[in-house]
Amino acid sequence: MGGAPGGTPSTAAHALLPSVDPVQLVDPDGHASHDERYPLPDGRRLLDAYGRLVAGRRINDQANALVRQGRLAVYPSSHGQEACQVAAAVVLGEEDWLFPTYRDTVAVITRGVDPLEVLTLLRGDWHAGYDPYEHRVATQATPLATQLLHAVGVAHAAKLRGESTVVLAMCGDGATSEGDFHEALNFAAVFHVPVVFFIQNNEFAISVPLKNQTVAPSLAHKAIGYGMPGERVDGNDLAALLAVLGAAVDRARDGGGPSLVEAHTYRMQAHTNADDATRYRSADDVERWVPKDPIVRMRAYLRGLDLLTDEGERILADEADVVAAAIRAGLNTEVDVNPQELFEYVYTEKTSQLREQAALLREELERDADAAAAGTGGSMEGDQR
Amino acid sequence: MTQTTEAPAPGIGGRAGAGAVPAPRATTFAKALNAALADAMEADAAVLMFGEDVGPLGGVFRITDGLTARFGEERCFDTPLAEAGIMGMAVGMAMNGMKPVVEMQFDAFAYPAFEQVVSHVAKMPNRTKGKVRLPIVIRIPYAGGIGGVEHHCDSSEAYYAHTPGLTVLAPATVRDAYFMLREAIASPDPVVFLEPKKLYWSKEEVDLAELRRTFDDGEAPRRIGRAVVARPGTDATLISYGPSVPTALAAAAAAAEEGRSIEVIDLRSIVPFDDETVCASVRRTGRAVVVAEAPGFASVASEIVARVQERCFHSLAAPVLRVTGFDIPYPSPKLEHFYLPSVDRILDAVDDLQWEDRP
Ligand SMILES: Cc1ncc(C[n+]2csc(CCOP(=O)(O)OP(=O)(O)O)c2C)c(N)n1
Numbered sequence: 200m201g202g203a204p205g206g207t208p209s210t211a212a213h214a215l216l217p218s219v220d221p222v223q224l225v226d227p228d229g230h231a232s233h234d235e236r237y238p239l240p241d242g243r244r245l246l247d248a249y250g251r252l253v254a255g256r257r258i259n260d261q262a263n264a265l266v267r268q269g270r271l272a273v274y275p276s277s278h279g280q281e282a283c284q285v286a287a288a289v290v291l292g293e294e295d296w297l298f299p300t301y302r303d304t305v306a307v308i309t310r311g312v313d314p315l316e317v318l319t320l321l322r323g324d325w326h327a328g329y330d331p332y333e334h335r336v337a338t339q340a341t342p343l344a345t346q347l348l349h350a351v352g353v354a355h356a357a358k359l360r361g362e363s364t365v366v367l368a369m370c371g372d373g374a375t376s377e378g379d380f381h382e383a384l385n386f387a388a389v390f391h392v393p394v395v396f397f398i399q400n401n402e403f404a405i406s407v408p409l410k411n412q413t414v415a416p417s418l419a420h421k422a423i424g425y426g427m428p429g430e431r432v433d434g435n436d437l438a439a440l441l442a443v444l445g446a447a448v449d450r451a452r453d454g455g456g457p458s459l460v461e462a463h464t465y466r467m468q469a470h471t472n473a474d475d476a477t478r479y480r481s482a483d484d485v486e487r488w489v490p491k492d493p494i495v496r497m498r499a500y501l502r503g504l505d506l507l508t509d510e511g512e513r514i515l516a517d518e519a520d521v522v523a524a525a526i527r528a529g530l531n532t533e534v535d536v537n538p539q540e541l542f543e544y545v546y547t548e549k550t551s552q553l554r555e556q557a558a559l560l561r562e563e564l565e566r567d568a569d570a571a572a573a574g575t576g577g578s579m580e581g582d583q584r
Numbered sequence: 585m586t587q588t589t590e591a592p593a594p595g596i597g598g599r600a601g602a603g604a605v606p607a608p609r610a611t612t613f614a615k616a617l618n619a620a621l622a623d624a625m626e627a628d629a630a631v632l633m634f635g636e637d638v639g640p641l642g643g644v645f646r647i648t649d650g651l652t653a654r655f656g657e658e659r660c661f662d663t664p665l666a667e668a669g670i671m672g673m674a675v676g677m678a679m680n681g682m683k684p685v686v687e688m689q690f691d692a693f694a695y696p697a698f699e700q701v702v703s704h705v706a707k708m709p710n711r712t713k714g715k716v717r718l719p720i721v722i723r724i725p726y727a728g729g730i731g732g733v734e735h736h737c738d739s740s741e742a743y744y745a746h747t748p749g750l751t752v753l754a755p756a757t758v759r760d761a762y763f764m765l766r767e768a769i770a771s772p773d774p775v776v777f778l779e780p781k782k783l784y785w786s787k788e789e790v791d792l793a794e795l796r797r798t799f800d801d802g803e804a805p806r807r808i809g810r811a812v813v814a815r816p817g818t819d820a821t822l823i824s825y826g827p828s829v830p831t832a833l834a835a836a837a838a839a840a841e842e843g844r845s846i847e848v849i850d851l852r853s854i855v856p857f858d859d860e861t862v863c864a865s866v867r868r869t870g871r872a873v874v875v876a877e878a879p880g881f882a883s884v885a886s887e888i889v890a891r892v893q894e895r896c897f898h899s900l901a902a903p904v905l906r907v908t909g910f911d912i913p914y915p916s917p918k919l920e921h922f923y924l925p926s927v928d929r930i931l932d933a934v935d936d937l938q939w940e941d942r943p
Contacts, residue, residue, distance in 0.1 A: 326711035331679070338712055342703045348669055349704070352676020352684075359632075359658055360681070378696070382669035389664050544714040545748050547772045550809065550856035 214428065217419035221431040221463050224438040227491050229499025237442035242506045248285050248437055249497045249507070250515045255281040255305035256494055257519035258314060261526050262304070262321075266472045270530040272323045275302040279435070279467030282493035283399045285309050286440035290448050291367055298337045298350040298368040302399075306369065310336050314522060315529040324534045344374040347383035347396065354392040365393045365451045367444070373404020375421065376412050384425040384459065393451035395444065396422075396459045399434060401466035406479040422459035434464030435493040438500070465491070538564065608791040614784040616758045617647045617723075619792045620765035621685065625655050627800065628683065631769055633660040635670055635687030635723075643687055645725055645784055671697035671722070675704050678718040685721040685769060692735040694724055698743070705774045706749030720774045721765070726754075727827045727877050729782035729924055731917040737781075738914060739878030741826075744776040745855050745887070751808060752855040754778040754826030758788035760852055762795045763804045771808065780827035809856035813865065817847035820871035820934055823862055823888055825851035828875045828925055835875075835930035846934065854884055862888070863895045870901040871937040875925050880908030902938035 224239050225231050231239055240248075259281070262274040277284050280302075288309035291297060299307050304321075308314045311334045319328020320339055327338035337346060337353075350368035357364035374380055375398060387394045398418050402409055415421055422429030432443040440462060447458045465488040469476040476485075501507035542549060542557040549557070625631045633648055639662040642649030651660035663670050667688060674684040688694035694701075701722065708716050728737030744752045751773050755761045761779070768775040798804045814829060815836050824832040829850045836846040847865050851858065866872045872892055876885040889904045907925045915923045 325713065326707075327713075330715045331712060332715065337679070338708075338716075340704075340711070342699060345672060345700060345704060348672020348700070349676035349679065351669075352673040352678070353680040354676070355673060356677040356680035356682045378666075379668055379672060379700075382664070382666040383672065385664050385666065386669045386673055540713075544710045544712075546751070546856075547709075547714075547717070551859060552857065 212423060215423040215426070217417060217422075217429045217431040217461070221433045221461075222439045222443050223433040223436050224442060225436050225496060225500045227435075227496050229496055229503055231438070231500060234442075237439065237446060240438055240441045240445075242501070242504060244441065245438060245497065246501055246506050246511075248289055248441060249494075249501055250518065251285045251289065251309050252281050252437060252494050252497060253515045254519040254522050255284055255309065257523045258305055258308060258526065261523040262318065263468070263472075265527070265530050271318060271321050273321055273471050273473065274304075275471045276466075276468045277302050277305050279488065279492065280399055280401055280464045281305055282437040282440055282497070283397075283434050283462050283464055286437060286444050287367055287369055287397055290441060290444045291365065294335070294362065294364050295448070296335045296337065296350070296353050296364060296366040298346045298353075298366060299339050300343075300346070300369055300371060300374070301339050301341050302371065303339065303369050307336050307339065310334050312336055314526050318526065318530065322530065322534065324536060325540075344370055344377035344379040344383070346370075347374075348379055348386065350394055351383050351387045351390070351392055354387070354394045355390055358390075358392050363452055365395065365448050367395045367397055367448065369397045369399065371404060372398060372400040372402065372409050372418060373407065373412055374398075375418050376404075381425075384422070384427065384457070387457035388425040388427045391456045393454075394457045395447040395451055396457065397444065398459070398461045400461055400463050401434075403466055403470070403479070405470045405474060406476075408479070417461060419459055419461035427457045427459060429459040429461065432460060432462050434462030435488075435491045435496065437493055437497045464493075608789040608794070610787040611758055611790045611792060612784065613755075613758050613761045613779075613786050614645060614647055616762040616790070616792065616795070617765055617779065618649055618651075619796070620762045620769075621648060621651060622654065623796050623799070624685075624766055624769040625651065625659060628769075630681060630683045631659075631685065632677065632682055633685045633687070634663050634674075636663065636665055636689050638662060638687050644689060645779075645781070647723070647725075647779070647784075648687065667694060667697035668700050671700035671705065674720050674722075675700065675708065675718060678720050679708075679716055683719045683721075683769060685723060688722060688724045690736045691724055691726040691738040691740050694722070694740065697722075701744070701750070701776075702747045706747045709773065710749055717772045718774045719769075719772050721768045721771075721777050722775065723765075723777045723779060725781045725784075726778040727780050727782065728914055728920055729780075729827055729877075731920070732781070734914055734916065737920070739876070739909065741776075741778055741854055742878060742883050745884050749774070750855060751775040751853070752778065753808065753853050754780065755852060756780065756783065756814075756824075756826055756829035756850050758786065758790055759795065760807060760850075762790075762792070763799060764807045764852065766799045767804075767806070767808055775808075778826055782827050783830070786830070807852050809853050809858055811849050811851045811853065811858035811861040813847060813861070814850040815846070815848040817845040817869065819845045819869055820873065820937055821847045821849060821862075821865045821869045822873050822875055822930065822934075823849045823851065823865075823892075824875040825854060825884075826877075828877050831925055831927060832875045832930060835927045835934070838927055838931060839934060842931075844934065857888075857891070859891060859895060862892065866892050866896045866904075867899040870899055871934075872896075872900075872904045873930065873933045873937070874904065874906045874908075875930055876906075876908050877924060878909055879911045880906050881911045883908060902936075905933045905936060907933050 265271045284305035316329040354366040419429035638648040822832040874885045
């Protein structure tokens with residue numbers, strides 16, 4: 200009933216609880232297992248998603264290298280979390296919306312946004328590099344958990360208009376402590392809107408481990424308090440992620456309302472290049488996650504079924520190379536920033552104050568240009584009045 | 585720029601009885617806001633109203649009275665009690681084609697939503713180079729003078745005015761309440777709409793149907809970014825907005841009895857700020873006092889003083905003065921009249937404007 204509360208507080212509590220163990224369909228050795236509730240995605244679907252996984256890893260590695268070369272200001276890598284990234288993007292239809300965090304570059308690219316546009320934010324060019332409406336991907340931003348409420352709003356508007364849009368909203372484990380996380384879940388449940396909340400629990404919020412965020416049995420358990428189902432899934436198992444997130448999206452689309460999915464994964468690299476991960480975790484801790492790598496696992500599974508061949512692997516690697524090369528080439532060109540643009544988008548129509556300030560900056564720039572042409576080396580720093 | 589025709593209509597009397605044209609009736613500020621919301625919702629199906637207690641109750645000040653009954657609970661509805669939630673959901677709804685009007689129940693209860701307002705509502709259009717427009721109106725019953733307890737009387741305009749990307753409005757008359765709210769809802773930019781609580785029950789003789797016709801026909805002069813001369817004068821200018829305008833007008837009336845002709849400017853729009861109207865007045869009169877209820881330190885009043893000194897220095901016969909609230913948390917009901925700018929305090933400031941002709 201649109202604006203009216205449509206939740207069902209009487210739902211039996213046990214029906215909302217996550218499974219005891221995170222859902223896993225393919226184990227770290229690449230062996231599939233059977234799960235009553237979540238059928239294994241078919242081979243073609245897995246192979247296609249695997250290709251995006253390989254590309255995602257390549258994008259992460261390339262972006263990290265570009266930070267070291269000073270071409271990107273910062274990069275929060277999702278190395279090790281690529282299965283979550285790929286699954287979040289591919290379970291959505293064209294009419295759906297994705298709400299990513301700053302770490303979810305690979306998910307955004309997998310959804311179809313031009314990698315160069317996605318990296319604009321991290322490059323220091325302009326705040327949000329892409330048009331959110333083009334691929335129905337909200338902009339990445341850093342205030343934690345705030346986007347979850349925007350996701351609820353988009354879903355609510357779609358529902359009022361009778362559209363079948365589903366919104367998938369991502370956040371990290373640390374973000375679940377923020378007030379906006381709780382308000383978003385509550386609003387989504389009360390208004391019964393089609394949102395899938397997707398937590399990537401990678402065990403750390405910068406340096407702070409999960410045990411400092413919560414003593415709940417799991418983050419997925421938080422769902423029950425809002426009257427929506429929660430589910431836990433192995434965050435390094437592409438097959439399980441596709442199955443669990445896909446089921447949550449289907450459920451939302453069928454009018455079943457919101458749900459919460461927690462994927463347990465691990466951040467293999469530092470929070471960003473500014474972070475020193477050795478201060479809060481040991482190399483051994485990280486090593487323990489190496490055998491659980493989402494790519495190694497899915498590769499073993501697909502090779503075991505002969506769905507993936509040497510030839511197929513070479514093609515995928517080449518495709519990933521092409522993406523990486525395009526990113527490299529794009530970021531090696533200088534950014535062309537226009538200082539006059541600073542005033543363009545603050546209001547639909549420039550205020551007289553902004554017109555004055557734009558004129559001031561224009562004069563300064565012209566004076567600088569004149570001085571440079573005359574070889575007198577004038578600089579804006581020398582002209583602070 | 586002078587629009588004295590927009591000033592409150594004179595009192596009743598001498599009007600012909602009921603004919604084909606119904607006589608304007610005494611209309612409260614609150615009723616004008618209610619009519620503006622209803623008319624905007626009628627005119628555009630994308631306009632929605634939500635917040636705390638705005639549904640069947642009609643809001644604690646009844647500004648949304650009857651909207652749920654008339655437009656249904658999908659168009660005017662109660663939310664869970666969470667201001668960040670209200671604000672954040674409004675962002676998403678605006679991203680997806682709606683024009684949300686939200687009510688923050690009282691000024692000081694908008695603070696939980698502050699992060700959403702400053703980090704997203706104000707910045708999203710800019711950070712997306714205008715791709716995402718957020719036509720949101722944030723209605724805030726605001727300021728004091730009603731004997732309310734603490735946390736119900738804050739003057740929070742400086743927080744919003746300091747945030748680029750927000751339009752900040754504060755009407756002071758019944759007509760402006762109607763026209764400015766309609767204009768705010770029609771604006772493609774986010775608007776913080778400050779409703780002076782103590783003016784909710786003030787009345788003017790206006791015909792709401794006539795106001796609606798005027799607005800719908802595009803004949804109402806634009807108010808966003810346009811100040812108005814609320815009372816013309818020649819000797820000094822009082823610059824004010826929102827709840828302080830009636831006090832400034834009362835001071836000007838009292839000064840007239842003492843033989844001083846004081847002009848009163850009603851800013852209406854704090855952001856964008858109408859330098860032109862303000863400076864034209866100060867250049868004419870040569871003297872100015874800014875009157876505002878908020879604490880004076882680092883305030884909108886401070887900003888106005890600075891702007892006037894920068895622009896009108898050579899026309900000034902005296903320093904620009906301020907009459908504001910004290911730099912203290914809003915006082916309790918029994919003490920608020922000591923805090924609020926009063927007619928006497930304004931007249932004292934006017935007296936201090938270095939008049940050569942008088943002692
Ligand atoms: C409201 C807010 N507080 C603090 C920060 C600084 N900050 C940036 S990332 C981060 C940790 C987030 O951890 P998590 O949600 O687990 O996401 P992850 O980085 O692990 O993907 C913090 C504290 C922020 N961006 N926003």
